[in-house]
Amino acid sequence: MSFADRLLRRADLHSLAAPYALDALEPAERLRFEKHLKTCDSCAAEVRALSEDAVRLAWLTAAPPPAAMRDRVLAAVRTTPQESAGWESARARAPQLPPHVWGAQPPPRTRAPRTRPLLVPFATATAAAALVVASLFAVQADKTQDQLDAQQAQASEIANVLAAPDARAAAGEDAQGRTIGVVASASEGRAVVTLSGYGELPSGRVHQLWLMRPDVQPRSLGLFDADTPLVASGLDKSATSLAVTVEPDGGSPQPTSQPVVQLALKSVGFGE
Amino acid sequence: MEADELLVLVAGGDQKAFEELYGLVSGPVYGLVRRVVRDPAQSEEVAQEVLLELWRSAAKFDPGRGSALSWVLTLAHRRAVDRVRSARAAGERERREALRANHPAFDHVTEEVEAGLEREWVRRCLDRLTALQRQSVTLAYYDGYTYREVAERLSLPLGTVKTRMRDGLTQLRKCLGGVA
Numbered sequence: 001m002s003f004a005d006r007l008l009r010r011a012d013l014h015s016l017a018a019p020y021a022l023d024a025l026e027p028a029e030r031l032r033f034e035k036h037l038k039t040c041d042s043c044a045a046e047v048r049a050l051s052e053d054a055v056r057l058a059w060l061t062a063a064p065p066p067a068a069m070r071d072r073v074l075a076a077v078r079t080t081p082q083e084s085a086g087w088e089s090a091r092a093r094a095p096q097l098p099p100h101v102w103g104a105q106p107p108p109r110t111r112a113p114r115t116r117p118l119l120v121p122f123a124t125a126t127a128a129a130a131l132v133v134a135s136l137f138a139v140q141a142d143k144t145q146d147q148l149d150a151q152q153a154q155a156s157e158i159a160n161v162l163a164a165p166d167a168r169a170a171a172g173e174d175a176q177g178r179t180i181g182v183v184a185s186a187s188e189g190r191a192v193v194t195l196s197g198y199g200e201l202p203s204g205r206v207h208q209l210w211l212m213r214p215d216v217q218p219r220s221l222g223l224f225d226a227d228t229p230l231v232a233s234g235l236d237k238s239a240t241s242l243a244v245t246v247e248p249d250g251g252s253p254q255p256t257s258q259p260v261v262q263l264a265l266k267s268v269g270f271g272e
Numbered sequence: 273m274e275a276d277e278l279l280v281l282v283a284g285g286d287q288k289a290f291e292e293l294y295g296l297v298s299g300p301v302y303g304l305v306r307r308v309v310r311d312p313a314q315s316e317e318v319a320q321e322v323l324l325e326l327w328r329s330a331a332k333f334d335p336g337r338g339s340a341l342s343w344v345l346t347l348a349h350r351r352a353v354d355r356v357r358s359a360r361a362a363g364e365r366e367r368r369e370a371l372r373a374n375h376p377a378f379d380h381v382t383e384e385v386e387a388g389l390e391r392e393w394v395r396r397c398l399d400r401l402t403a404l405q406r407q408s409v410t411l412a413y414y415d416g417y418t419y420r421e422v423a424e425r426l427s428l429p430l431g432t433v434k435t436r437m438r439d440g441l442t443q444l445r446k447c448l449g450g451v452a
Contacts, residue, residue: 015431018441022409023412023416025418026420050442052338052342054349056394057410058304061306061414063307065301066302069302073298077324080328173287177285
């Protein structure tokens with residue numbers, strides 16, 4: 001490529017700054033321009049300014065959202081882990097965020113093909129379900145391929161629960177601000193449970209989930225693996241609450257300690 | 273509290289701060305998504321994804337690079353545009369025809385929204401753009417068309433549309449001046 005050609009090509013790329021700020025590029029062009037942005041400081045500054053201008057157009061469109069949306073979003077937030085600002089987790093989100101939102105150095109987009117297709121089948125799930133599915137992607141960032149494969153298998157199982165027409169979300173918080181979140185379907189007797197804020201247990205200890213029913217011994221629903229959501233099945237309608245205890249590795253047949261957290265299931269359709 | 277401060281608290285896992293932030297940004301986010309996506313159910317879905325992403329990715333917000341509201345709305349717009357384009361690509365021809373019938377886009381906006389000081393300013397400034405600047409900008413931003421589609425619809429060369437978009441945005445900036 002001659003120097004003149006390179007200049008022309010550069011000028012051509014520069015002219016894409018305004019369409020880029022308006023999100024008016026086709027995907028291939030968007031990629032090409034984003035690649036160019038990494039090497040062009042003046043373009044990055046210009047795109048930032050033009051994007052600020054474009055955002056002003058949004059002042060015209062504000063509209064009150066449906067009231068129910070608030071409950072769904074807030075419930076989902078209680079069951080959704082957050083990402084750190086670290087580079088590794090930024091990688092997983094890269095395909096959805098323009099680089100000027102990220103900063104000067106957009107992370108590579110290698111994980112995109114793995115995470116995107118998963119979203120597709122969930123598009124028709126109930127709104128609450130779709131929201132909680134997002135928590136799955138949040139924890140995928142730092143996983144190896146094998147872990148991702150295992151997680152994908154688990155994800156489709158979880159998707160079944162979330163897609164049930166009667167899937168509902170609930171969450172509880174203890175005095176220290178640690179939370180337990182659940183999305184459950186009473187008709188399918190299944191639930192997806194997430195713990196957050198409980199941190200690492202000492203080695204040899206594990207969080208075990210119990211189903212509590214009136215006049216019956218607690219039944220084990222499984223062991224938590226760090227921040228991965230736990231899928232529990234066989235929940236009968238008489239279930240009144242979920243409880244979590246700290247148990248020795250491998251779990252116990254019956255709880256050996258007081259629950260660290262307990263969550264009533266009435267609001268998600270159980271307790272009949 | 274301002275959105276910027278709240279977002280910093282949200283990044284630290286503060287759910288109360290998120291509730292407050294929701295109060296500030298959910299209207300702008302939903303309204304923008306609704307304007308671009310149009311379909312109410314899909315708009316709600318996209319808006320929810322954006323708001324949840326706000327919770328998840330709050331730590332990525334860098335106050336040195338712009339306001340929190342800009343950050344949120346940039347994200348919301350990208351998501352809305354992606355959704356409306358994939359819906360179009362999936363062959364929603366009827367819908368596309370309906371959008372064509374709504375041309376020009378700006379008139380539609382005028383009908384939908386209520387008065388407000390900031391809105392009034394933006395609207396006035398949009399009115400001061402040339403017709404081609406205004407149409408180039410609004411067809412892209414409010415209707416999610418690529419600049420190629422905009423060029424096709426306005427029967428203009430690609431280069432002209434790119435220039436009109438840039439001029440339109442910079443004129444808007446000058447007209448709005450210190451209003452932020």
